[in-house]
Amino acid sequence: MKEKPLRLHKYIEEVRRINLGSRKTYQIRTFGCQMNENDSEKIAGVLEEMGYLAASDNEIPDFILFNTCCVRENAEQKVFGHLGVLKKQKEKKESLIIALCGCMMQQAGTLDKIKKSYRHADIVYGTNKSHLLPQYLYTLLTTGQKQYFAEPVDQEIIEGQPVKRESSIKAYVPIMYGCNNFCSYCVVPLVRGRERSRKKDDIINEINSLVAEGTKEVTLLGQNVNSYDSDGDFTELLYLIDRQCDIKRIRFMTSHPKDISSRLIQAIHDIDKVCNHLHLPLQSGSTKVLSEMNRKYDKDRYLAIISEAKQMVPEIGLSTDIIVGFPGETDDDFEDTLDVLEKCEFDFAYTFLYSKRRGTPAASRKDQITKEVKGERFEKLLEKQNSITLKKNLSFVGSTVKVLVEGASKTDKEILTGRDEANKIINFKGSPDLIGEIVNVKITSAKTWHLEGETNENI
Numbered sequence: 001m002k003e004k005p006l007r008l009h010k011y012i013e014e015v016r017r018i019n020l021g022s023r024k025t026y027q028i029r030t031f032g033c034q035m036n037e038n039d040s041e042k043i044a045g046v047l048e049e050m051g052y053l054a055a056s057d058n059e060i061p062d063f064i065l066f067n068t069c070c071v072r073e074n075a076e077q078k079v080f081g082h083l084g085v086l087k088k089q090k091e092k093k094e095s096l097i098i099a100l101c102g103c104m105m106q107q108a109g110t111l112d113k114i115k116k117s118y119r120h121a122d123i124v125y126g127t128n129k130s131h132l133l134p135q136y137l138y139t140l141l142t143t144g145q146k147q148y149f150a151e152p153v154d155q156e157i158i159e160g161q162p163v164k165r166e167s168s169i170k171a172y173v174p175i176m177y178g179c180n181n182f183c184s185y186c187v188v189p190l191v192r193g194r195e196r197s198r199k200k201d202d203i204i205n206e207i208n209s210l211v212a213e214g215t216k217e218v219t220l221l222g223q224n225v226n227s228y229d230s231d232g233d234f235t236e237l238l239y240l241i242d243r244q245c246d247i248k249r250i251r252f253m254t255s256h257p258k259d260i261s262s263r264l265i266q267a268i269h270d271i272d273k274v275c276n277h278l279h280l281p282l283q284s285g286s287t288k289v290l291s292e293m294n295r296k297y298d299k300d301r302y303l304a305i306i307s308e309a310k311q312m313v314p315e316i317g318l319s320t321d322i323i324v325g326f327p328g329e330t331d332d333d334f335e336d337t338l339d340v341l342e343k344c345e346f347d348f349a350y351t352f353l354y355s356k357r358r359g360t361p362a363a364s365r366k367d368q369i370t371k372e373v374k375g376e377r378f379e380k381l382l383e384k385q386n387s388i389t390l391k392k393n394l395s396f397v398g399s400t401v402k403v404l405v406e407g408a409s410k411t412d413k414e415i416l417t418g419r420d421e422a423n424k425i426i427n428f429k430g431s432p433d434l435i436g437e438i439v440n441v442k443i444t445s446a447k448t449w450h451l452e453g454e455t456n457e458n459i
């Protein structure tokens with residue numbers, strides 16, 4: 001694990017010197033997961049150190065970066081679509097610098113496609129290389145040479161990068177990077193490398209700095225947080241953060257059912273700061289499909305974990321990820337997924353249509369499911385989950401929940417919005433002074449996507 005090398009400070013200073021005296025602006029478009037959102041916050045931090053300002057909506061910036069995702073096909077198509085549009089912007093403003101980074105750039109064939117069809121891109125680099133952006137930018141600005149890199153994933157963890165946070169109330173804190181699981185549909189291990197964990201002290205220091213700046217909630221991030229391993233495991237890390245950090249709330253994602261332990265569920269129960277919420281991707285309710293996905297748990301094991309969680313933490317909020325239409329999925333397999341949905345009664349489910357990802361075993365299977373069948377199953381799944389979500393939300397009416405107030409509603413300044421421990425969105429009338437506070441809200445009505453309530457009490 002290395003601190004930011006000195007020579008990178010040199011490039012930051014050099015670009016800042018080049019920008020001195022002129023107003024330079026940037027825009028970042030982020031695709032994909034929370035890990036990418038956190039990477040983009042670091043990129044924004046480094047750009048601002050180099051003298052760039054966030055661009056307003058009605059100007060063509062001097063620097064545009066797409067932080068890309070290749071986990072799903074539509075995110076990838078969107079990037080190429082937006083990149084095509086940028087060609088016109090570059091014709092209007094020749095000095096515009098276009099950069100692309102992230103998972104998609106790490107995939108075999110992407111760089112060749114950019115070289116062939118999108119030559120207006122100036123800088124291209126993959127995951128875990130954003131600390132080198134000042135060097136790429138300096139070289140481009142001083143030599144005019146395009147900076148295209150598609151190197152193997154760097155396993156290093158670079159600490160001490162500047163971060164421009166999107167929120168002053170909540171923050172993402174990565175605790176580990178990469179994944180060793182090789183689920184048969186997923187490209188993450190190919191584009192983000194093997195698992196490596198941050199040192200406990202670096203995590204604690206980051207959280208304590210956030211607390212000093214007024215942050216109330218941290219979400220600990222990792223492709224599989226249960227695999228955290230640095231002089232202790234994930235559960236020990238939670239207890240350590242509880243002891244050493246004065247943070248109000250701790251969330252974490254994502255957990256893998258094959259690695260989740262009773263100790264972790266006990267920690268959710270024991271540690272007041274850890275929110276009563278568990279996001280546990282199911283992916284499929286069929287034991288046969290789970291085995292073909294290489295998930296290393298079966299339907300019964302998944303149900304047993306959820307039952308244990310509900311028993312130990314009765315008020316726990318549950319959410320999940322589900323893929324519909326994995327190759328070879330039969331009607332019976334799909335019925336198993338619906339069955340798990342009914343038995344678990346998730347508060348929320350992120351549902352996805354299976355899409356082929358280059359380089360994964362599932363992509364080369366001959367028994368792909370047709371678009372029509374996938375679409376029908378998807379609708380059925382959504383309908384069932386939405387009715388479960390609404391039913392669960394309605395059961396909250398009349399109860400009081402603790403809400404971290406995140407801001408005012410975009411459409412009505414008198415309405416505040418925030419989340420309870422289970423991660424449900426709660427809207428209620430209140431003074432802007434409550435933003436950033438945790439308040440008691442009595443739930444008065446429920447919709448599928450949010451709850452409404454009223455408050456007169458500050459906790």
Ligand code: SF4
Nearest residue numbers: 179181182183186188
């Ligand atoms: S656990 Fe599976 S789905 Fe999650 S990132 Fe790793 S390989 Fe992908």
